[in-house]
Amino acid sequence: MxxxxxxxxxxxxxxxxxxxxxxxxxxxxxxxxxxxxxxxxxxxxxxxxxxxxxxxxxxxxxxxxxxxxxYQSYLMLAERVAADCVADPGSVTPGEMTDIVKEMANLTMIDLFVRTEMDQRSVAHATDTVKGCITALTKDPTSFINILKMMKHHPYLMKHALATSIFSLLLARKSGFESSRSLLSIGLGALIHDIGITRMTFSPEDFVDLSPDQWKEIRRHPEFGKRLLDPLKQINAEVRAIVLQHHEQPNGNGYPNGLHDAEIYLPAKIISVCDSFSALISDRPHRKAFSPTKALELMSEDRGKLDPQLLNHFAEILMPLKAKAK
Incomplete structure (x- = not known):
């Protein structure tokens, strides 16, 4: 990849x-x-x-x-430009910030899914990507549509990571998270939520039907991800909790620890909603993408898997944004 x-x-x-x-x-x-x-x-x-x-x-x-x-020389220049824009967001138009977020995302995705490294440099790239997303969404809440369109030819894991991060930022704000620290932690946790997949012995994208042993390994990828993050001082406890718990379910049927509703970290529940939605609206090896409306319908029918209040919040923010962007 x-x-x-x-x-x-x-x-x-x-x-x-x-x-x-x-x-x-x-x-x-x-x-x-x-x-x-x-x-x-x-x-x-x-x-x-x-x-x-x-x-x-x-x-x-x-x-x-x-x-x-x-391209590597270009990315080094893009990294400097992105850092300047994040430091002084007032100097950047909404359209420019959208373009720059896409380039920051490329830097991050190459770190995570090409170099398959999680180090100080990749954390800095990921952090700047999330800061850029926050700025872009603040300037124009519908900018996420253009950002995701720019990523349409990227591999699934790359598109999914960025989409989950953007949707999570929108849902976090709707759910009452306002501080820069909280939004940054939620956006960063969402962006790297699947980092553990890079430590699996196979790529889930290469298989339509998984063996029982492969399913067991998939259920461990949140643990693999947290272990990757544990040595990194720049990653706070909130981000680690998101990565570890993003597949837990209120009904207790999630993984890796089978936590129940009150035991699950609220930001991890936010990422779970957005992770599911992003996956459903994407083409997968075994099916075509669902429409946003159908995706929300399927998520609502799967009772107990997702937090119902967060799901209602997500539907409330998605439909007006979708209509405004048409």
Whole structure:
């Protein structure tokens, strides 16, 4: 995983390019057709920011491209740009923040699902991603739709992680969480909730029917995830609890510890609702994606699995946002 980052040319953000001072640090290309690219800017040439903006605003071009060999250099620049934008969110338009969140998410997902590392660097990337999401949602609550559209060609685990984080931030606010610390912990826990899957002996995405032994291993991935996080001082107890408990159910039928309603950490219940919704509205190996309306219906019918009050809150915030975004 993932083939997305193995392509000869990889999409990059115009918003990020417009914040890189000086000469172009690598060749920049524009996609003319499927697998057809034309060089737009040579490495070392001045970057014409007005021209880049015109491609975006007048021609509707969402991204440019770099050769795969230059993508790591681009990510290093994107990391610096993202840090500046998170530090000074007032300097960024809602559209720019949406683009930058997508690039921060790429950094984080490469850490988690390509490098399969959870270290100080990956925690910093994940934290900046969540801060960017919080800023984007504050500027425009419907921005999550554009963020998720940008991720539509990413592998499932990457899309699912970001979608779960965004939905969890929306539901947390609806449920009364307002402090920056609480929102950051909930968003971060949601973003890395499935990190334990990277320590399994198989990829669930490669199988339609799982053996009993594989199911046993899947039921342990929350424990695997918490163990990965335990050595990291930057990860607080709240995030660890979310990762460990996100598959627990109020009826006691969840895993890994079969906790009952009052025993489950409330933010973990929030992530559980959003985890289920994100999975249902995504294509899976054994089925096509459900519509948001059908997904909510299925979740409501599965009594005892999810917190009913949180599920009602989620339906209340999702439907108006969906209508507004049309």
């Amino acid at each position: 993932p083939s997305l980052f193995d392509a000869d040319y990889i999409d990059i953000s115009i918003s990020v390019l417009c914040r890189i001072p000086g000469a172009a640090p690598f060749d920049i290309f524009i996609r003319r057709a499927e697998k057809t690219y034309t060089k737009l800017i040579n490495k070392g040439d001045p970057v014409d920011y007005d021209r880049l903006e015109s491609y975006h605003l007048k021609k509707g071009i969402e991204s440019l491209s770099v050769c795969r060999c230059d």
